Amino acid sequence: MEEKLLKIFKLANLLNAKQEKVYAQITYIANDDQTLELSIRLKKDYSYIQQCKVELSKEALISLDNIIELFEKYAGGAMNE
Numbered sequence: 001m002e003e004k005l006l007k008i009f010k011l012a013n014l015l016n017a018k019q020e021k022v023y024a025q026i027t028y029i030a031n032d033d034q035t036l037e038l039s040i041r042l043k044k045d046y047s048y049i050q051q052c053k054v055e056l057s058k059e060a061l062i063s064l065d066n067i068i069e070l071f072e073k074y075a076g077g078a079m080n081e
Contacts, residue, residue, distance in 0.1 A: 001056075004064040008038070011071035015040070018075055022049060033057050038067055040074055 012024035021044065027037040034056040040049045050070060052062050 001064065004068060005036075007068055008064065008071060011068065011075050015071060015075040022074060024071065024074075040070075 009026065012026055016023045021042060022040055023043055025037075025039040025041055029035040029037070036054045036056055037051070038054070039051040041047060042049060052067065054062060054064070054067070
């Protein structure tokens with residue numbers, strides 16, 4: 001899991017550097033659920049384009065691989081419209 005989280009962090013930085021319109025926001029809440037909140041937001045007005053929450057203490061409904069794929073699409077410019 002640590003390798004996937006590191007890849008998400010690197011993609012978030014790449015997304016901000018390569019995209020003019022969007023950026024990634026990552027929040028970790030260290031409570032019993034160990035919630036990781038990941039968002040892609042517009043730089044213009046900070047509105048949310050994509051948002052998901054992953055409870056690391058439970059079996060997640062969305063996998064970290066899916067989040068990596070989403071961030072790669074945005075960082076690659078496929079969704080910079």
